[in-house]
Amino acid sequence: MAPTLAVSFNDSSDITDFVLNKGNGVKGLSDMGLESLPKQYIQPLEERMCGTKIMSHESIPIIDMSKWDDPKVAEAICEAAEKWGFFQIINHGVPIEVLENVKEATHQFFRLPAEEKRKYLKEFSPSNNVRFGTSFSPEAEKALEWKDYLSLFYVSEDEASAMWPAVCKDQVLEYMKRSEIVIRKLLDVLMKNLNVTEIDETKESLLMGSKRTNLNYYPICPNPELTVGVGRHSDVSTLTFLLQDDIGGLYVRGNNDSWIHVPPVSGSIVINVGDALQIMSNGRYKSIEHRVIANGNSNRISVPIFINPRPSDKISPFPEVLASGEKAVYKEVLYSDYVKHFFRKAHDGKKTIDLAKI
Ligand SMILES: COc1cc(/C=C/C(=O)SCCNC(=O)CCNC(=O)[C@H](O)C(C)(C)COP(=O)(O)OP(=O)(O)OC[C@H]2O[C@@H](n3cnc4c(N)ncnc43)[C@H](O)[C@@H]2OP(=O)(O)O)ccc1O
Ligand SMILES: O=C(O)CCC(=O)C(=O)O
Numbered sequence: 001m002a003p004t005l006a007v008s009f010n011d012s013s014d015i016t017d018f019v020l021n022k023g024n025g026v027k028g029l030s031d032m033g034l035e036s037l038p039k040q041y042i043q044p045l046e047e048r049m050c051g052t053k054i055m056s057h058e059s060i061p062i063i064d065m066s067k068w069d070d071p072k073v074a075e076a077i078c079e080a081a082e083k084w085g086f087f088q089i090i091n092h093g094v095p096i097e098v099l100e101n102v103k104e105a106t107h108q109f110f111r112l113p114a115e116e117k118r119k120y121l122k123e124f125s126p127s128n129n130v131r132f133g134t135s136f137s138p139e140a141e142k143a144l145e146w147k148d149y150l151s152l153f154y155v156s157e158d159e160a161s162a163m164w165p166a167v168c169k170d171q172v173l174e175y176m177k178r179s180e181i182v183i184r185k186l187l188d189v190l191m192k193n194l195n196v197t198e199i200d201e202t203k204e205s206l207l208m209g210s211k212r213t214n215l216n217y218y219p220i221c222p223n224p225e226l227t228v229g230v231g232r233h234s235d236v237s238t239l240t241f242l243l244q245d246d247i248g249g250l251y252v253r254g255n256n257d258s259w260i261h262v263p264p265v266s267g268s269i270v271i272n273v274g275d276a277l278q279i280m281s282n283g284r285y286k287s288i289e290h291r292v293i294a295n296g297n298s299n300r301i302s303v304p305i306f307i308n309p310r311p312s313d314k315i316s317p318f319p320e321v322l323a324s325g326e327k328a329v330y331k332e333v334l335y336s337d338y339v340k341h342f343f344r345k346a347h348d349g350k351k352t353i354d355l356a357k358i
């Protein structure tokens with residue numbers, strides 16, 4: 001039997017208030033045992049999964065990083081970034097315990113009462129670097145997405161210790177610290193393949209000058225087929241380092257309008273190319289559209305680390321890539337302008353990158 005409803009809604013503005021302003025998020029709706037999806041969450045037919053072509057026999061590459069020095073590993077990484085924009089890594093060196101701890105900390109944060117989580121809404125958060133929210137860009141969206149999140153922009157250990165929620169800060173910091181070695185290795189390999197032989201201070205800033213970790217929570221949804229967890233988008237990062245749990249539901253755009261599932265692989269990390277790297281590589285590495293479905297039976301979490309340029313960096317194709325006479329297909333853009341452009345509209349596939357196209 002569904003639990004008794006502690007809150008009842010008279011109209012749709014009550015739901016918006018409950019979810020967005022009171023800090024209950026969609027988890028609050030789900031926990032109430034809501035029997036049907038509120039109309040704000042009903043996505044247009046073309047954004048739903050039904051009727052789309054799913055390539056169940058295809059899968060993105062899984063790359064074993066244990067033999068790191070083997071040139072075949074480097075080759076596989078570069079090929080995956082060029083062809084797929086998405087791959088999974090196993091035996092990457094981040095201890096399983098660190099991954100398990102950050103997943104548990106994510107559950108702990110979302111289990112907090114709404115009054116606690118509400119303290120991190122944009123209007124109340126003690127820091128602009130800590131933000132609890134729901135959907136993606138609710139003011140800009142015609143239909144909302146069935147997801148809550150906590151977004152943590154990394155400035156320093158001290159700032160994080162002072163400002164990030166106590167239930168998850170140590171676990172997220174450890175996860176970010178342990179992932180850094182892997183991220184550097186990946187970027188090293190990807191850069192060598194572009195004839196960028198040295199990652200100096202300027203390049204280091206452009207490739208990995210800022211980091212943001214999101215804790216994503218997708219609660220059980222009463223009508224998952226009518227909505228989305230996350231709509232079609234490409235990330236605006238250089239690379240995204242994504243930990244998912246064992247539920248599944250992430251899909252990547254394949255050829256000819258098809259979609260390919262990214263199956264949970266125990267201990268693995270999903271890596272994807274973001275728009276910033278597509279721009280800096282002049283299109284050699286591709287940021288691929290992806291989306292997450294809603295689930296009717298299980299709560300799902302994921303923990304992406306977005307590795308980005310600094311907000312004050314100007315990004316454009318690297319000179320090394322254009323040295324052989326290749327024509328630039330992207331112009332220079334200020335990275336913070338690019339990110340603001342992304343956040344000020346609803347998810348819209350690959351459209352953000354049009355801002356940088358020549
Ligand atoms: C949330 O669901 C998501 C998220 C994603 C994210 C994918 C990524 O690739 S994130 C990588 C983002 N890059 C960075 O964080 C780079 C460094 N940061 C910056 O450049 C700046 O912090 C900034 C993001 C540009 C914010 O600049 P600031 O000048 O401080 O301006 P604000 O007023 O704070 O924000 C501008 C505008 O963006 C909205 N916004 C900012 N941060 C977030 C956030 N973490 N989550 C959601 N929205 C955010 C903010 O509300 C402002 O909009 P207004 O309409 O209020 O003006 C992928 C998929 C998902 O589903
Ligand atoms: O939850 C996932 O698996 C992916 C989430 C995502 O695409 C994002 O946060 O950018």
Ligand SMILES: [Fe+2]
Pocket residue numbers: 233234235290
């Ligand atoms: Fe994403």
